[in-house]
Amino acid sequence: MHKLLILTALLLSCGVSQAGEVLIGDSEVVYQTIALESSNQPMEGQALVALTLINRARDRHTTPEIEALRPFQYSCWNEGGKWAKRWIRRFYTPEASQRARMALKRAITLSVRPEYQGIRHYHVIGVHPKWAKGAVPVFRVGSHLFYSNIK
Numbered sequence: 052m053h054k055l056l057i058l059t060a061l062l063l064s065c066g067v068s069q070a071g072e073v074l075i076g077d078s079e080v081v082y083q084t085i086a087l088e089s090s091n092q093p094m095e096g097q098a099l100v101a102l103t104l105i106n107r108a109r110d111r112h113t114t115p116e117i118e119a120l121r122p123f124q125y126s127c128w129n130e131g132g133k134w135a136k137r138w139i140r141r142f143y144t145p146e147a148s149q150r151a152r153m154a155l156k157r158a159i160t161l162s163v164r165p166e167y168q169g170i171r172h173y174h175v176i177g178v179h180p181k182w183a184k185g186a187v188p189v190f191r192v193g194s195h196l197f198y199s200n201i202k
Contacts (some may be wrong), residue, residue: 084119085151086143087127087135092193097154098161098172099190104142105162106171169199 083106089100104115111118120128127135161167164188173195175179188196 063173076164078114080115081115081155082118082128082151083135083139083143084125085154087138088125088191089154089195090142090147090150092195093108094150094154094157096192096195097150099192099195101151101155101158102161102167103171103173103197105158106168109162114192139164170197172198172201 071195072101081101084104085097085101089097091102094176104118107113107118107121107124108115119125123129123196127138172182174183176191176194182201183198186198186201190197
């Protein structure tokens with residue numbers, strides 16, 4: 052319960068505490084990543100995309116913002132964010148932002164449950180990334196497959 056309380060607090064700065072809990076700030080980059088990667092997915096799918104940010108930040112001792120902008124991790128920021136800038140203007144509506152915020156809150160709740168702690172990767176069905184070869188998805192939500200414990 053202690054971890055849930057820390058994760059639930061939307062702090063002014065982001066990072067990882069000495070105890071290893073992810074401290075999540077109120078970051079537009081995180082909300083934009085969730086929305087641009089999954090706004091066409093059901094809420095549970097958006098929450099799992101948000102969860103990949105949380106889990107990667109926890110495992111790498113960084114922040115969700117750093118993980119969102121890490122090269123070649125979230126396709127919306129590839130090519131220096133050119134794609135994202137264009138799509139943010141067109142599709143990052145107040146409604147999409149609100150849904151991303153709700154998805155992040157849901158992901159925070161899921162992040163303390165053991166069966167969700169290893170989820171760091173996902174892809175669209177029909178895409179076959181090298182890292183997924185031989186891996187078995189743990190969840191299929193909307194048009195995304197989610198994987199646990201891929202490094």
